[in-house]
Amino acid sequence: MRTLRVCAPMMPADTRAILDQLTLVDAERTRRAADPSLASAVRRVKAYQQQRFAHTYADLLDHPRYAGATRFFLDDLYGPDDFTQRDAQFARVVPALVRLFPQDLVETVYSLVRLHTLSEQLDSAMGTQLSGTPLAPTDYIRAWQAASGPAARAQQLDLTLAIGTSLDRLTRKPLLRQTLHLMRGPAKAAGLEELQQFLERGFDTFRAMRGAAEFLRIVGERERALADALFAAPGTGLARALGQLP
Numbered sequence: 001m002r003t004l005r006v007c008a009p010m011m012p013a014d015t016r017a018i019l020d021q022l023t024l025v026d027a028e029r030t031r032r033a034a035d036p037s038l039a040s041a042v043r044r045v046k047a048y049q050q051q052r053f054a055h056t057y058a059d060l061l062d063h064p065r066y067a068g069a070t071r072f073f074l075d076d077l078y079g080p081d082d083f084t085q086r087d088a089q090f091a092r093v094v095p096a097l098v099r100l101f102p103q104d105l106v107e108t109v110y111s112l113v114r115l116h117t118l119s120e121q122l123d124s125a126m127g128t129q130l131s132g133t134p135l136a137p138t139d140y141i142r143a144w145q146a147a148s149g150p151a152a153r154a155q156q157l158d159l160t161l162a163i164g165t166s167l168d169r170l171t172r173k174p175l176l177r178q179t180l181h182l183m184r185g186p187a188k189a190a191g192l193e194e195l196q197q198f199l200e201r202g203f204d205t206f207r208a209m210r211g212a213a214e215f216l217r218i219v220g221e222r223e224r225a226l227a228d229a230l231f232a233a234p235g236t237g238l239a240r241a242l243g244q245l246p
Contacts, residue, residue, distance in 0.1 A: 013110035015098045021113040022091050028120040029084065032127075041127035044135045045143070048246075049123075052140075053078045055246040056222055066215050068205035069164075073219070076198060077115070077160065086194045087116075105176065108166035115159040122147055122156065137245040141238075144230045153227045160223075161216050168212035171203055 032039035053074050054061065060070040090113075098106050125147035130139060170176055180200055188196070206212055226244050233241040 013098070013103070013106045015095050018094050018098070018106075018110055018113055019091060021110075021117045022087055022094075024117045025087060025113075025120050028117075028124050031124065037132065038124065038127050040132070041130040042123050044130065045123050045126045045140075048135050048140055050074060050078055051246045056226065056244065057219075060215070060218065065209055068208050069212065069215055072201055072205040073160075076201060077119075077163075083116075086198055089194055102176070104166065105170060108163060108170065111159050111163050111166065115156065115163060118152065118156050118159065122152060137242050140245060141230055141233050141241055145233075150227065150231055153231075157220065157223050157227070161220055164206070164212055164216045164219070167202055167206040168209075168216075171207035177203055177207070 032042055057070050057074075060066040061074075063070075094109075097109065126140075126143040129143035129146045133139075180196075180203060183196060184200075209215060226241075229237050229241040229244055231237075
């Protein structure tokens with residue numbers, strides 16, 4: 001099992017800490033670029049995980065209150081898209097972000113990049129376990145178990161929920177949302193439009209929920225139940241795990 005360097009204790013968020021995480025993400029991309037079979041396997045992992053998320057939260061995707069936030073998780077946090085351009089834009093503005101924005105927003109950004117790093121490392125670790133055949137549920141279970149232990153998956157979920165909680169709190173600060181809106185023009189002029197759109201989607205979807213506690217509780221409960229089932233399989237946990245996968 002590959003050691004995941006990102007699982008270090010939390011440190012105060014600053015420019016160096018955030019950029020270090022983005023460097024780790026870039027290292028995963030470089031590793032995959034040098035190994036086309038791994039790159040292909042990771043794409044299959046990401047595509048399957050997006051299908052799995054849509055399967056697990058089909059009811060929330062149809063819910064008038066929670067659909068936007070669920071779609072944000074599905075596309076912007078769990079999606080198979082290549083976020084290289086967004087990350088490059090992000091790296092360019094980190095020093096200014098740390099200097100100009102409130103510390104609670106900087107901490108949220110740091111949690112986001114830590115989640116990004118950990119997820120990329122876990123996806124790579126799962127990809128190394130796959131052959132060139134289409135990914136079946138049993139392949140996913142085997143790769144999940146070989147990629148990491150329960151601690152790394154618990155950290156991944158904890159970071160996800162922490163980001164959601166922070167976004168919920170930050171959206172109650174009208175001045176911060178107004179500042180984001182005013183940044184649209186300068187961001188487009190500076191070539192930061194993709195990053196700007198990502199930030200606005202996060203704020204707008206959580207603000208539209210009018211409170212994220214129930215949504216985050218549902219996500220936490222379902223993700224923990226899934227992780228428990230995946231780590232329990234095979235044996236008595238196999239049927240339970242397969243029942244939660246698309």
